[in-house]
Amino acid sequence: MKVIVVSRSGREIVKGGIELPNEASVDDLKRAISKRVPKYYASRQRLTLPLRTGQSRPTVLEHGKSLKEYFESSDGGEVVFKDLGPQVSYRTLFFFEYLGPLVIYPLFYFFPGIYSLLFSLPARTVTHPVQKYAMWYWTLHYSKRILETFFVHRFSHATSPLGNVYRNCAYYWLFGAFIAYFVNHPLYTPVPDKQMYLGFGIGLVFQAANFVTHIILRGLRPADGKGGYVIPYGFVFNFVTCGNYTTEIYQWLGFNIATQTVAGYSFLFAATFIMTNWALAKHRRLKKLFDGKEGRAKYPRRWVILPPFL
Amino acid sequence: MLSRKFREKSIAIASTRRLVFKMPKTKGKTTMAMRKSRAAAKPWAVCPCSCRGEGEVASCRELRINRYGWCRVCPARKLIRKREAPDLGFLSENGHLREASRAKALAMADAWSIRRVYLALYNCILCAGWASVLVRALAALNGAGYSAVYDSIELPLQLSQTAAILEIINSLAGIVRSPVSATLPQISSRLFVTWGVLWSFPETRSHWLVTLLVLSWSVTEVIRYSFFAAKEAFGLTPGFLHWLRYSTFFVLYPTGISGEVGLTMLALSHMKSSKKYSIEMPNAFNFAFSYYYTSLLVLLLYVPGVPFLYTYMIGQRKKSLARTSKKVA
Numbered sequence: 001m002k003v004i005v006v007s008r009s010g011r012e013i014v015k016g017g018i019e020l021p022n023e024a025s026v027d028d029l030k031r032a033i034s035k036r037v038p039k040y041y042a043s044r045q046r047l048t049l050p051l052r053t054g055q056s057r058p059t060v061l062e063h064g065k066s067l068k069e070y071f072e073s074s075d076g077g078e079v080v081f082k083d084l085g086p087q088v089s090y091r092t093l094f095f096f097e098y099l100g101p102l103v104i105y106p107l108f109y110f111f112p113g114i115y116s117l118l119f120s121l122p123a124r125t126v127t128h129p130v131q132k133y134a135m136w137y138w139t140l141h142y143s144k145r146i147l148e149t150f151f152v153h154r155f156s157h158a159t160s161p162l163g164n165v166y167r168n169c170a171y172y173w174l175f176g177a178f179i180a181y182f183v184n185h186p187l188y189t190p191v192p193d194k195q196m197y198l199g200f201g202i203g204l205v206f207q208a209a210n211f212v213t214h215i216i217l218r219g220l221r222p223a224d225g226k227g228g229y230v231i232p233y234g235f236v237f238n239f240v241t242c243g244n245y246t247t248e249i250y251q252w253l254g255f256n257i258a259t260q261t262v263a264g265y266s267f268l269f270a271a272t273f274i275m276t277n278w279a280l281a282k283h284r285r286l287k288k289l290f291d292g293k294e295g296r297a298k299y300p301r302r303w304v305i306l307p308p309f310l
Numbered sequence: 311m312l313s314r315k316f317r318e319k320s321i322a323i324a325s326t327r328r329l330v331f332k333m334p335k336t337k338g339k340t341t342m343a344m345r346k347s348r349a350a351a352k353p354w355a356v357c358p359c360s361c362r363g364e365g366e367v368a369s370c371r372e373l374r375i376n377r378y379g380w381c382r383v384c385p386a387r388k389l390i391r392k393r394e395a396p397d398l399g400f401l402s403e404n405g406h407l408r409e410a411s412r413a414k415a416l417a418m419a420d421a422w423s424i425r426r427v428y429l430a431l432y433n434c435i436l437c438a439g440w441a442s443v444l445v446r447a448l449a450a451l452n453g454a455g456y457s458a459v460y461d462s463i464e465l466p467l468q469l470s471q472t473a474a475i476l477e478i479i480n481s482l483a484g485i486v487r488s489p490v491s492a493t494l495p496q497i498s499s500r501l502f503v504t505w506g507v508l509w510s511f512p513e514t515r516s517h518w519l520v521t522l523l524v525l526s527w528s529v530t531e532v533i534r535y536s537f538f539a540a541k542e543a544f545g546l547t548p549g550f551l552h553w554l555r556y557s558t559f560f561v562l563y564p565t566g567i568s569g570e571v572g573l574t575m576l577a578l579s580h581m582k583s584s585k586k587y588s589i590e591m592p593n594a595f596n597f598a599f600s601y602y603y604t605s606l607l608v609l610l611l612y613v614p615g616v617p618f619l620y621t622y623m624i625g626q627r628k629k630s631l632a633r634t635s636k637k638v639a
Binding site: 182183185187188189259260261262263 | 591592593594595596597598
């Protein structure tokens with residue numbers, strides 16, 4: 001079959017089109033395009049069918065499928081190409097965004113000279129136990145995240161646009177510095193001991209729970225990335241769609257109860273807001289996919305992210 | 311989603327457009343007469359965009375049409391299939407990328423609606439407010455000199471500038487087409503200077519930079535608001551106003567920004583000594599806020615912000631002056 005590849009403005013990306021066998025898959029097409037135009041490696045290509053009347057979003061050509069499923073005739077057809085820009089693997093993205101806080105926070109703890117040098121504040125005379133525990137807790141959290149990135153997570157998309165590296169790193173690194181500055185401040189006021197133990201206790205429990213949810217999510221998809229969406233079961237997923245986000249939020253809540261800073265709480269709110277948006281989208285997607293018709297399972301009634309609120 | 315009403319409206323609009331076609335290469339200059347005769351002889355399809363005035367024949371190079379028939383100038387981006395040309399198949403099945411939103415925008419602009427009345431009123435009132443600032447500032451300059459300018463315009467300036475928050479709301483709500491990324495930095499820097507510098511630190515009010523600032527702002531805003539008021543109320547704007555709106559910024563942006571940055575820098579030492587709006591540690595919630603450092607950060611943000619806004623305006627100017635039509639496009 002012959003496939004014509006055009007950009008969204010109508011310009012032909014590959015002159016004369018591409019000849020492929022009738023049984024070719026979407027990946028074969030992407031490989032052929034990148035052979036003709038080396039700049040556009042496969043993860044950078046987004047191929048869709050031309051928009052039809054009545055459609056608001058075009059049909060995307062998905063990885064792993066055969067081209068026959070998209071074209072009516074075996075003569076081929078036209079695909080619309082979009083360049084997603086330079087791509088970065090998710091592992092790389094996550095590694096750099098978590099590396100920042102892991103490095104920056106201990107700097108404020110171990111080098112209190114920063115405060116007198118940069119901000120002309122009095123030198124730190126006493127280090128409260130809560131500050132030490134907070135540093136250990138923080139280091140544990142981000143080390144766990146980096147380990148999960150390399151050994152636990154299975155990503156549904158292999159890559160992410162390069163721009164996300166700057167955006168995500170800015171978010172994590174700036175918030176990390178913001179929180180680190182205030183918790184390790186020479187004029188920091190600690191909370192009562194009971195509150196500290198309660199906070200760190202909650203945090204550690206939910207960190208462990210969060211790890212368990214990631215293990216469960218890993219088991220949902222096979223290693224080669226060919227799996228589709230599956231209804232998650234087990235542990236918190238039995239009653240919350242995005243139990244992994246839930247445990248993450250409660251874990252940060254624990255940290256904030258123990259350290260009590262405006263900076264920490266604002267980070268909690270920002271993270272909750274972002275994760276809630278993701279959770280709503282995921283919940284909606286799963287409900288739409290598992291509607292109970294045509295032999296598919298019906299998605300059970302569950303909390304979205306934060307029982308008992310949402 | 312293409313509803314029937316929009317489809318019919320699009321057909322109605324499209325049927326008034328003129329022909330476009332691909333020109334075979336010829337030696338020598340192609341005159342208008344040649345083009346017209348070719349158009350009459352061999353129409354391919356109708357370009358349903360309104361990016362040029364009606365009744366003109368354009369060459370394919372002008373419209374940057376390729377052999378698949380995309381008109382790349384207009385945002386509607388209709389795909390005109392060569393094969394369907396004899397039927398004038400301008401509403402081909404494929405490629406209606408933005409027809410619905412384009413038709414919607416056109417419909418929105420043509421019809422009288424609450425939106426148009428609201429925008430016309432909003433722009434008129436703000437234009438009057440800024441005109442009052444300008445007049446009073448000039449009168450004060452004429453009379454007592456530059457140090458008296460602030461006192462003469464304090465109230466109308468604060469009212470007009472604060473009312474500009476509605477611009478952000480309009481942008482967010484989708485009532486106007488300007489992106490939030492352009493309006494938000496502009497409005498927030500204005501509000502910062504009006505309230506955070508001039509109102510909070512009276513020591514800065516008698517400086518000549520205030521005059522520079524106020525004159526730049528008021529002239530720009532009078533032009534801008536009257537431009538939009540005319541656009542919403544009458545559906546068209548006089549050519550000179552259009553030109554003014556997109557040309558005076560070349561001078562007024564730098565002068566206005568110098569005023570803003572200069573006054574902020576003047577106020578910095580007062581911020582540091584008075585510790586106004588600042589919170590100090592220790593406190594129960596372990597939070598500190600330094601207005602002085604925040605203002606320094608704001609000044610730093612001008613460094614990327616100014617080129618961004620300036621180039622955005624240059625881009626808008628190119629886009630806008632390229633449209634020869636007086637209609638709301």
